Each structure stands twice: as structure tokens, then as C-alpha cells.
Amino acid sequence: MTVSVVLYTSDLRVHDHPPLRAAVQGADEVVPLFVRDPAVDRAGFAAPNRLAFLADCLEDLDRSLRERGGRLVVREGDTVSEVRAVVRQTDADEVHMAAGVTAFARRREARLRGALEEDGCRLYVHDGVVTVVPPGEVVPQNSDHFAVFTPYHRRWAAEPVRVPFAAPRRVCVPSGPRSAPVPRRSAVTDVSPALPAGGETEARKRLGSWLAAHLDAYEERHDDLAGDATSRLSPYLHFGALSATEAVHRAARRGGAGADAFVRQLCWRDFHHQVLAARPEASGADYRSRSGRWRVGGDAEADLAAWREGRTGYPLVDAAMRQLAHEGWMHNRGRLITASFLAKTLCVDWREGAAHFLGLLVDGDVANNQLNWQWVAGTGTDTRPNRVLNPVAQAKRYDPDGRYVRRWVPELAGLDGPAVHEPWRLKGLDRAALAYPDPLVELSEGLARFRRLRGPS
Structure with missing residues (x-):
């Protein structure tokens, strides 16, 4: 035997x-x-x-x-x-x-x-x-990994993807090995109120229903914050309750621009895994060293606390941070905007933000969380390390009628349309009655500070 x-x-x-x-x-x-x-x-x-x-x-x-x-x-x-x-x-x-x-x-x-x-x-x-294409399977000349996404994606997309395996019909387990009780969610405290259910059964159900209802429109709608048209499959991929390889095959069978855009996101996931596999120290150290310094101490600590609590005075930033606390998940566009705001508008070390995300994200994956934070902070693989995402411009583009903000920032629920993104500009507004904070910093001041502390090297 x-x-x-x-x-x-x-x-x-x-x-x-x-x-x-x-x-x-x-x-x-x-x-x-x-x-x-x-x-x-x-x-x-x-x-x-x-x-x-x-x-x-x-x-x-x-x-x-x-x-x-x-x-x-x-x-x-x-x-x-x-x-x-x-x-x-x-x-x-x-x-x-x-x-x-x-x-x-x-x-x-x-x-x-x-x-x-x-x-x-x-x-x-x-x-x-865990990935579709194993780390190290495709590499450029004279390097052990790709440092830029676009050429990686080109090679990744040309790789043959194995056919997914069916589940075994029978698994015979010897009677001898003892087992501790299988953990139960009910034993865990301090869980986000709207944390989704886990498990492969739930993952496969969600994949099937999302592919049928939302894949075709994914390319146009995946950045729509209020529309919430992303797959929300990242927690299941992180825990391996869903096979990324199977997700690629099932999306590709449907075809179309939406499938291409969705598979591209799965490629981003593989990209970060191959970077971390080659540079494991990037989980805590800058992938690319940059000159300059981060703000530390008094005011910076207060700004960091306000960012964590969703009290920055920038409605879209605050909405995304509150979604994170409530669901243990955040829309990807929200992740980019909140990370850029902390690292580049407030000039707080990206590691502080990455640690907060890992403390709450159900899909808190070292490769994707840390390397996405570095991409935004300008210390990672972004070929434009000094780009800054303007949270007001981003809000007007990806939440044009303010539905996402009003959902998560109830203090602003009575404001109409795009005005919700800049409440400080509304004349005659009773700010005390609104109970919403003034912006931590003017965006122009934040940009000038970023250029002074972290500017082109």
C-alpha cells in the first residue's frame, strides 16, 4: 500500500x-x-x-x-x-x-x-x-525576470497554457493520521462586517456567474467605481480556492475584448509573482532605489492616521479607505488612488500603506500588494516613477456622478453630482454641519512637496 x-x-x-x-x-x-x-x-x-x-x-x-x-x-x-x-x-x-x-x-x-x-x-x-505561467518560465535576455510589464505580457500571452485538470473522483485517505478540528470563521474576531464567504464552491459559483453577466463589458467598465463591475475574484485566487489557469481558459472560451482585458489582469498577477520570485527582498525594500526621503514624525503620523480612517478631506480617497475597512476589499482603481495619495501627495513611506492594506485586505498577497504599492510609490517597476494621480481628477473620471463617494461617505450623501468630489468649493456650505474634514493638504502643495522630497533622480 x-x-x-x-x-x-x-x-x-x-x-x-x-x-x-x-x-x-x-x-x-x-x-x-x-x-x-x-x-x-x-x-x-x-x-x-x-x-x-x-x-x-x-x-x-x-x-x-x-x-x-x-x-x-x-x-x-x-x-x-x-x-x-x-x-x-x-x-x-x-x-x-x-x-x-x-x-x-x-x-x-x-x-x-x-x-x-x-x-x-x-x-x-x-x-x-498558483500562477498561470510559472515564475522564470519566460525571461528576457541577460536577466532572470522581466522588470517591465508590456514585454512580459507579450511573451506571457504567447505561452501555451496547460489544460485544467478535473477534480479527482475519489481520494482515499488512510485512517491513521490525527487531525485538529477544521477552523471555523465564527472563532475569529475583529472581522470586517461585509467580508465575503470563502471557499472553492463559492469561488466557482462567482466565476461562472460573473463570466456570464459581466465579462463582455469588462474592458469598458472595470474602472467604474460605482458600477462595481470587477470580478471580485482576487481573494479566491490569493487562497488558491480558484485556479488562475482555469479562469484564463474559461474567459478565453468566451472571447472578446472583455476577455482579453480580464486575462491581462491575470497576467499582471503573474508579472508580480515573477518579480518577487527573482527579487524576494522587494517585499520590504525598494525594488529600484530612488533619491529623496519620506516624511516622518508628528504631522506625517497624523496624516497617516487620517488616511487610515478615511478622514483626509478628499472624498474619493476616504470612500475607498472606508470600503476597505467595511469589506476587507477595495476596488483596484481605489487602491491606485489611495496609494498615490499617501505616497505622493502626503509623502508617507509606501511601507506604511502596504502594512495597513495587509492588515485588512482579504486578498492581501505579498507579491501583488507590495509590488503594486512600489509601482505607485515610484520605487517599483513603473517606467514613469514620478506620476501622481490627482484624486479629484480621478474621481470625476471614474465616479462622475459621485455614487461611489455617497455610498461610502454618508456625510456627503446630500450633495449632488460631481460637486461631492470637491465639497470645500461649494459656497454657503455649512462645513460644521457637514461634519466632514477640510483637505489635509492642497493638491498643489502636496505636489510641490513631493517634487522637493522625492523628485526626479
């Missing part, structure tokens, strides 16, 4: 899962294993929103495995120690897992490989589980 272990990390599904498929095909019995490792929490994962969503994903994964005759084995402790214990208990010959790109994931893989070799067990690390 042969046994293999499937170590789940950020790939919490049964459909299109190469490690699970290989294990089921190659062994009589399989142990689907997830380890709640305190080291992962210390590395920054343990935000309440992500813990709650993770609990949903694990509960759904366990249910899917039980429908196939199996179960999910949950252990708590050091990942390497727990995997090794399961291998020894079951006499497993192989362990299968998805490849990761962060420095933490790579250290974990190296430790696990060394420990399993001592036990005569082989570790198989599968590419193409």
Missing part, C-alpha cells in the same frame, strides 16, 4: 490541482494535509479577515474531500515537523506541494526537502498551481 502526502498551502481546492492529481494517480492512499504554522502568522498572515476567509476555505476543502471519500488533515505547529510526523506515521513515499515565490515559502521548501531526504521521502514541488 503506497501513500503520498499533499501539503496544501495557498492552493485550497480540488479542481485543477496538479499536486493532488499527481498524488492520487501515483499512490493507493493520499493524505491531504494543511498545517497551521505559527511562523506563517508571525510572517504577517494573521490578519483577522484572512484568517476568517481561510477558515471558510478549509471547511469547504474538507467538505469537497469528504464528498470524494477523503478528509482534510489539519495539524498545528512547525510545517516541517508536522509533515515529517505524518510521513513517518503513514510510511509515505512522496510529498507533493505547490511552488511558492516568497522568501518565506522558499525557505520552508528547502527545510522540508532536507528533512524528507533524511527520511527517504521525496518532495515534488509543482509549478503552475
Whole structure:
């Protein structure tokens, strides 16, 4: 009787899962294993929103495995120690897992490989589980990764994409390995009120309904803040409850400009993963060093606090920050605008904003969060590092009638149309009765300060 272990990390599904498929095909019995490792929490994962969503994903994964005759084995402790214990208990010959790109994931893989070799067990690390095109699969001449998106996208789009795998019909799990209780969302406190439900079942339902109802219009509407026409699939992709490869195939089958635009966003996700895989230090250090300094201390701390609370005096910035707090998610256009405002209008270090986002975002992904923040802050891969997004101009373009702002900033609900984006300009307005703050800084002053502190290098 042969046994293999499937170590789940950020790939919490049964459909299109190469490690699970290989294990089921190659062994009589399989142990689907997830380890709640305190080291992962210390590395920054343990935000309440992500813990709650993770609990949903694990509960759904366990249910899917039980429908196939199996179960999910949950252990708590050091990942390497727990995997090794399961291998020894079951006499497993192989362990299968998805490849990761962060420095933490790579250290974990190296430790696990060394420990399993001592036990005569082989570790198989599968590419193409978390991303569509594995990091390092396409590279430019004289470099180990692409630093600019457009040439990467050109090469990425030409790569053949494997056909998604069906879920196994049956998963036979040995009776021996003990399991801790599968986590439950109800045990997590301080969760955003409107956090969505997690899990592969929910992910596949959302993908199908969104493709049918919204894909065709995605190119025209994906920046429409009030229309909320984005897929909202990023949390499911982050936890691996949805296969990015399957999403590409299903969108491509429908075709059209909307499908092309949606697949391009999935390419952006792969782009950031390949950058981080090549430069793991970019999770906390500038990808490209720039001259200049950030504001620190008194006034900067007060501005940062106002930004976090959605009290900057710029309605669109405040609306997006309040959406983040309420849902644990923010529209992508809102992410760009709020990040630009903090890093370039307020001149506060991008790492402060990235940390706040990671504390709330259910899709808080190190590669995408940190590298998008760097792109906006001018220390990342943007070829125009000094661009500044004007929050008023952006609001008038992407929320022209002010519906998004009025939804999230109820103090301004009585203002009409685009006037909601510049309430300080309305003559005769009772500002005290409005209970909405004045702008932290005039945009022209913020721009001048940015050029003085962080200008062209």
C-alpha cells in the first residue's frame, strides 16, 4: 500500500490541482494535509479577515474531500515537523506541494526537502498551481525576470497554457493520521462586517456567474467605481480556492475584448509573482532605489492616521479607505488612488500603506500588494516613477456622478453630482454641519512637496 502526502498551502481546492492529481494517480492512499504554522502568522498572515476567509476555505476543502471519500488533515505547529510526523506515521513515499515565490515559502521548501531526504521521502514541488505561467518560465535576455510589464505580457500571452485538470473522483485517505478540528470563521474576531464567504464552491459559483453577466463589458467598465463591475475574484485566487489557469481558459472560451482585458489582469498577477520570485527582498525594500526621503514624525503620523480612517478631506480617497475597512476589499482603481495619495501627495513611506492594506485586505498577497504599492510609490517597476494621480481628477473620471463617494461617505450623501468630489468649493456650505474634514493638504502643495522630497533622480 503506497501513500503520498499533499501539503496544501495557498492552493485550497480540488479542481485543477496538479499536486493532488499527481498524488492520487501515483499512490493507493493520499493524505491531504494543511498545517497551521505559527511562523506563517508571525510572517504577517494573521490578519483577522484572512484568517476568517481561510477558515471558510478549509471547511469547504474538507467538505469537497469528504464528498470524494477523503478528509482534510489539519495539524498545528512547525510545517516541517508536522509533515515529517505524518510521513513517518503513514510510511509515505512522496510529498507533493505547490511552488511558492516568497522568501518565506522558499525557505520552508528547502527545510522540508532536507528533512524528507533524511527520511527517504521525496518532495515534488509543482509549478503552475498558483500562477498561470510559472515564475522564470519566460525571461528576457541577460536577466532572470522581466522588470517591465508590456514585454512580459507579450511573451506571457504567447505561452501555451496547460489544460485544467478535473477534480479527482475519489481520494482515499488512510485512517491513521490525527487531525485538529477544521477552523471555523465564527472563532475569529475583529472581522470586517461585509467580508465575503470563502471557499472553492463559492469561488466557482462567482466565476461562472460573473463570466456570464459581466465579462463582455469588462474592458469598458472595470474602472467604474460605482458600477462595481470587477470580478471580485482576487481573494479566491490569493487562497488558491480558484485556479488562475482555469479562469484564463474559461474567459478565453468566451472571447472578446472583455476577455482579453480580464486575462491581462491575470497576467499582471503573474508579472508580480515573477518579480518577487527573482527579487524576494522587494517585499520590504525598494525594488529600484530612488533619491529623496519620506516624511516622518508628528504631522506625517497624523496624516497617516487620517488616511487610515478615511478622514483626509478628499472624498474619493476616504470612500475607498472606508470600503476597505467595511469589506476587507477595495476596488483596484481605489487602491491606485489611495496609494498615490499617501505616497505622493502626503509623502508617507509606501511601507506604511502596504502594512495597513495587509492588515485588512482579504486578498492581501505579498507579491501583488507590495509590488503594486512600489509601482505607485515610484520605487517599483513603473517606467514613469514620478506620476501622481490627482484624486479629484480621478474621481470625476471614474465616479462622475459621485455614487461611489455617497455610498461610502454618508456625510456627503446630500450633495449632488460631481460637486461631492470637491465639497470645500461649494459656497454657503455649512462645513460644521457637514461634519466632514477640510483637505489635509492642497493638491498643489502636496505636489510641490513631493517634487522637493522625492523628485526626479
